[in-house]
Amino acid sequence: xxxxxxxxxxxxxxxxxxxxxxxxxxxxxxxxxxxxxxxxxxxxxxxxxxxxxxxxxxxxxxxxxxxxxxxxxxxxxxxxxxxxxxxxxxxxxxxxxxxxxxxxxxxxxxxxxxxxxxxxxxxxxxxxxxxxxxxxxxxxxxxxxxxxxxxxxxxxxxxxxxxxxxxxxxxxxxxxxxxxxxxxxxxxxxxxxxxxxxxxxxxxxxxxxxxxxxxxxxxxxxxxxxxxxxxxxxxxxxxxxxxxxxxxxxxxxxxxxxxxxxxxxxxxxxxxxxxxxxxxxxxxxxxxxxxxxxxxxxx
Numbered sequence: 001x002x003x004x005x006x007x008x009x010x011x012x013x014x015x016x017x018x019x020x021x022x023x024x025x026x027x028x029x030x031x032x033x034x035x036x037x038x039x040x041x042x043x044x045x046x047x048x049x050x051x052x053x054x055x056x057x058x059x060x061x062x063x064x065x066x067x068x069x070x071x072x073x074x075x076x077x078x079x080x081x082x083x084x085x086x087x088x089x090x091x092x093x094x095x096x097x098x099x100x101x102x103x104x105x106x107x108x109x110x111x112x113x114x115x116x117x118x119x120x121x122x123x124x125x126x127x128x129x130x131x132x133x134x135x136x137x138x139x140x141x142x143x144x145x146x147x148x149x150x151x152x153x154x155x156x157x158x159x160x161x162x163x164x165x166x167x168x169x170x171x172x173x174x175x176x177x178x179x180x181x182x183x184x185x186x187x188x189x190x191x192x193x194x195x196x197x198x199x200x201x202x203x204x205x206x207x208x209x210x211x212x213x214x215x216x217x218x219x220x221x222x223x224x225x226x227x228x229x230x231x232x233x234x235x236x237x238x239x240x241x242x243x244x245x246x247x248x249x250x251x252x253x254x255x256x257x258x259x260x261x262x263x264x265x266x267x268x269x270x271x272x273x274x275x276x277x278x279x280x281x282x283x284x285x286x287x288x289x290x291x292x293x294x295x296x297x298x299x
Contacts, residue, residue, distance in 0.1 A: 001284025004233030005277060008242040011226030014219045016249025020257065021215035026092075028209055032084035033194035034201050035216070036077075037187055041202075042217035043224075044183035047176055058177045063169045071168060072185035075161030081190065082154035089147030097137045098151035100247055103129050103240040105159030110237050114167060121283040122237065125276045129241050132276065135269030136247055162236045165228055175228040179221065238280050248273045 025035050051057040060068065079099070086095040107126055110116035118126075164170060170178055194200030230239040248270045254260035 001234060001287065002281065004230050004239075005242065005281055005284070007226050007233060008230035008239050009245060009277065011223050011230055012243045012245035013249050014223035014226065015243065015246040017253060018216055018219045018223065019250040020253050021212040021219070024212045025209065025216070028206070028212070030205065030209055031194075031199045031201065032081075032087075033190065033197065033199045034205075035213075036080055036084070037191045037194055037200055038202060038213045039216045039220055040183040040186040041191075042213065043179060043221055044187055046217070047180045047183065047221070051176060051180060056174075056176070057180070058173065060173065060177075060181060061169065064173060064181075067164065067168045067170050068181050068185055071161050071164035071170065072182050073189050075157055075164060076182060077186040077190055079154045079158035079161065082150050082157060086147045086150040086154060089144040089150065094137060094143065095147060095151045096250075097133055097247060098143075098148060099154045099158070100133050100244050101130075101152060102155040102159040102162070103237070103244060105156045106162050106236050106240040109159060109163045110235075114163075116235075116237065119283065121279055121286070125238075125241050125279045128272050128276050128279065129244055132244065132269045132272035133247075135265045135272060136251065138263060138265040159240065162227075162231055162240050165231045166236050171232065175225045178228060179224050182224070234280070234284075241276050242280065244276070245273050 022035065048057070079102075083095065083099050086099075089095075103126060107116075107118065107122075111118060165178070173181070191200060227239060227243060230242070233239075251262070251266055251270065255262045
């Protein structure tokens with residue numbers, strides 16, 4: 001359990017640092033389509049070359065191809081696309097925080113479709129997660145309803161993807177092969193969409209843009225890879241709750257690098273997110289003790 005928590009924290013931290021490079025790309029007027037496609041194009045090329053060189057590229061089954069298309073487009077790719085679209089209707093920080101409702105969707109999907117039991121620790125962690133998000137949003141209730149709906153849908157889409165990693169046929173793909181095929185699906189679908197809209201630009205963007213693109217891709221490999229392992233180690237519900245550390249890391253980056261102010265709400269929200277990790281670790285400790293007692297009674 002502890003190993004899975006550490007892996008999940010590393011993945012969340014990597015995702016959080018992505019905001020540094022994404023913010024720079026947005027400031028350089030790079031479109032959301034270009035950011036998304038360039039990110040996964042680099043991942044596709046790097047992971048593909050590595051797997052080919054090591055002769056570890058696995059051919060997916062027909063069922064896995066189907067699930068990759070469904071969960072890659074509607075799930076992961078859909079989440080990123082919807083989140084970017086929500087920025088049109090509301091501030092980026094507000095939309096991103098609403099997107100982090102996805103642990104609730106993960107818990108809902110796992111309880112309804114996979115009959116997962118909600119323990120008191122898990123319920124407490126979910127409540128703390130919601131409170132932490134509210135504090136990080138500074139209880140700003142003035143939202144655009146269209147933007148709110150789109151941001152919530154992005155959270156639901158990402159929750160669907162997280163569940164698929166442990167419950168669909170793609171669970172049999174190792175993390176690197178899953179990342180390779182996920183990147184392929186995203187590049188093909190959203191690359192085509194970007195070309196149709198005329199908003200995909202990958203050439204002649206300047207060295208600063210390409211450096212930031214490489215940064216986003218490198219951190220994405222770490223984030224997606226570690227998160228995949230975490231989901232399969234401690235389950236999608238716990239992994240989703242720990243992944244909400246991402247906005248905390250982004251907040252701390254903003255404070256430390258961009259000299260953005262740290263409010264009391266932001267500080268308390270961050271503490272709540274760290275408390276979620278402690279709760280999950282505590283349940284892992286209780287499980288271990290229960291298992292040890294069972295083994296002792298058996299002897």
